[in-house]
Amino acid sequence: MLKKFVLGAFSLFLLLASLTFIPVGSTDPNPEMAIYLISNDIHTDFAIPVKNEVFDWETFLDPNDYETRPTGWIEIGWGDRQFYFEMPTWDKFTFALAADALFYPDPAVIHVNYLDVHPELYSSAQKIMISRETYRKLVSELTSRFIKKDGKPILLPGKGYSGSDNFYEAEGSYSLLRTCNYWTSEVLAAVGLKHPFWSPTKYGLQFVWSD
Numbered sequence: 385m386l387k388k389f390v391l392g393a394f395s396l397f398l399l400l401a402s403l404t405f406i407p408v409g410s411t412d413p414n415p416e417m418a419i420y421l422i423s424n425d426i427h428t429d430f431a432i433p434v435k436n437e438v439f440d441w442e443t444f445l446d447p448n449d450y451e452t453r454p455t456g457w458i459e460i461g462w463g464d465r466q467f468y469f470e471m472p473t474w475d476k477f478t479f480a481l482a483a484d485a486l487f488y489p490d491p492a493v494i495h496v497n498y499l500d501v502h503p504e505l506y507s508s509a510q511k512i513m514i515s516r517e518t519y520r521k522l523v524s525e526l527t528s529r530f531i532k533k534d535g536k537p538i539l540l541p542g543k544g545y546s547g548s549d550n551f552y553e554a555e556g557s558y559s560l561l562r563t564c565n566y567w568t569s570e571v572l573a574a575v576g577l578k579h580p581f582w583s584p585t586k587y588g589l590q591f592v593w594s595d
Contacts, residue, residue, distance in 0.1 A: 404588035406581040409573065415513030419522070420503040421568070421593060422459060422510075423586045428568045429461035429495075430526070431503035438516050439523045445496060449539055451547025457499040460526055462567040464558035465493045468551065469543060492558050493540065494530055497549035510593040512577065521575040529555055529571070565589060 420431035434441050434456045441458060467490075503509045514522070530537035531553035538553040556562065563584045572579040580588030 403582040404580055404585065405591050407578050407592045408581050409576060409578045411578055412512075412514040412518050412576075414515035414517075416515050417513070417519060419512050419514060419519065420506075420509045421512065421589060422503055422506045423508045423590070426586060427461060427463065427564050428586045428589055429459040429497075430522075430568070430571070431457055431459045431499060431506075431509070432519075432522070434458055434498070436519075438519050444527060445537065445550075446539075449541075449550055450498060453498045454500045454548055455498060455502065457503055459495075459497045459499055459503075461495050461564060462492055462529065462554055462556075462558075463495065463564040465491045467558070468493055468495060490558055492554040492556050493543075493551045494537075494554040495549065495551055500548070508590075510590065512593060514577065518575055518577065522571070525571050525574045529567075531555060560584070 417433075417436070419433075421428055422431050423429070432441075434453070445458075447453060504511070527537075532538065540551040540553065543551040556567075558564070561584075565583050565586050565588070568589060569579040569583040578592055580592050583589055
């Protein structure tokens with residue numbers, strides 16, 4: 385009985401792992417501009433221009449809420465509220481905090497940060513070439529993920545790590561089945577871009593966009 389259980393569990397693990405590396409969708413057939421995926425040890429964010437001819441993010445995010453705006457690029461990511469707030473740096477990591485985020489669905493937040501350098505200078509950066517129309521869809525999708533009041537995102541004051549970032553109220557909740565990386569994949573899917581079949585970790589996203 386134990387042997388069957390172990391074999392079954394291992395088979396399930398292999399199946400789930402394989403789904404992480406199965407690409408769904410395609411690249412944009414009309415590449416006109418670049419966006420990026422950037423990541424740390426576990427988390428992926430979109431890196432996008434603050435403003436271009438399609439959209440000016442400073443008409444949506446109040447620039448006065450930021451002390452510094454180092455470059456013309458911002459990163460936008462989604463994740464567990466408690467995990468973000470209680471672990472501003474990786475030396476604050478605890479397995480208890482990670483377990484709580486994964487196994488007890490918690491409210492989510494969106495993190496917005498003005499990058500200090502161009503995204504291409506990040507070692508984890510993966511360029512995605514898209515059309516302006518796809519970018520328009522991406523903007524619409526990302527802005528829809530913020531909870532708003534009077535059409536504006538709801539700022540969580542005093543929660544940023546520095547003068548160049550902030551947190552906002554976000555739709556949904558974080559869990560083992562809907563991680564920050566799954567959210568990134570979900571957004572890519574919504575605008576018709578290539579994404580992993582299932583992506584609880586960053587590795588599926590990195591694999592899909594490695595070419």
